[in-house]
Amino acid sequence: xxxNSHPVAAMLERRxxxxxxxxxxxxxxxxxxLDRAFEDELYEMLxxxxxxxxxxxxxxxxxxxxxxxxxxxxxLEWVERYLKFILDRGVIEETGVAAYRxxxxxxxxxxxxxxxxxxxxxxxxxxxxxLWGVRLGGGSAGGDYDVISSVEGRLVYVEVKSSPPKxxxxxxxxxxxxxxxxxxxxxAIFIEDTRLRMKDKIMPFxxxxxxxxxxRRVEEETFSIEDRIFVTNSGPGLxxxxxxxxxxxxxxxxxx
Numbered sequence: 001x002x003x004n005s006h007p008v009a010a011m012l013e014r015r016x017x018x019x020x021x022x023x024x025x026x027x028x029x030x031x032x033x034l035d036r037a038f039e040d041e042l043y044e045m046l047x048x049x050x051x052x053x054x055x056x057x058x059x060x061x062x063x064x065x066x067x068x069x070x071x072x073x074x075x076l077e078w079v080e081r082y083l084k085f086i087l088d089r090g091v092i093e094e095t096g097v098a099a100y101r102x103x104x105x106x107x108x109x110x111x112x113x114x115x116x117x118x119x120x121x122x123x124x125x126x127x128x129x130x131l132w133g134v135r136l137g138g139g140s141a142g143g144d145y146d147v148i149s150s151v152e153g154r155l156v157y158v159e160v161k162s163s164p165p166k167x168x169x170x171x172x173x174x175x176x177x178x179x180x181x182x183x184x185x186x187x188a189i190f191i192e193d194t195r196l197r198m199k200d201k202i203m204p205f206x207x208x209x210x211x212x213x214x215x216r217r218v219e220e221e222t223f224s225i226e227d228r229i230f231v232t233n234s235g236p237g238l239x240x241x242x243x244x245x246x247x248x249x250x251x252x253x254x255x256x
Contacts, residue, residue, distance in 0.1 A: 154186035
């Protein structure tokens, strides 16, 4: 077996998987060659749910937009603040009087940027190495793994959804479960970047696909399935909810 310099890739290889792709940058909302100071700023901004919603609206209107086109989730004051932030850092450019466009022509979704952010949460907040946008060979489930991390030597797989619950279908949940069974991580997390309830639509999918399993509500909209799979949203905070899932798994008794 060849040695891989990244600890998560090495863990995957020891399990018989080959990392075919990881950390792709071509579909990120921001320039991939950003300097460290901008990366730090952007990471802190992405902790704000309002900024993540703003970024989605920018991507949706990427070819041409004005501040008034971005008011679905934010006030004009905050939209203008956020616009100045990404304009000053070269993410967007002016195309006319108070009109803008997204510089990157390859970005059609917030998904890759959200995966980048989630991987950075593991590295910055939990001191845990992580890969994002991972494509594996050697497995049977196929598909991409949004984030894979090593937390205290335990393999953690995270599926990160940027769509609201109404846009999630049972097939997507089934694919997540199939990838989880194939990878066999110590912890799997299905997190949706929304403040809406998970119990209404998302949890019934899991209950239907995993009959006979033990479900429990951990806290608010965070749920556990056999204390190995966790389903959560981003309220009150995405970072907080990821930390909650990790804590719940790590604090289980020795024989559990």
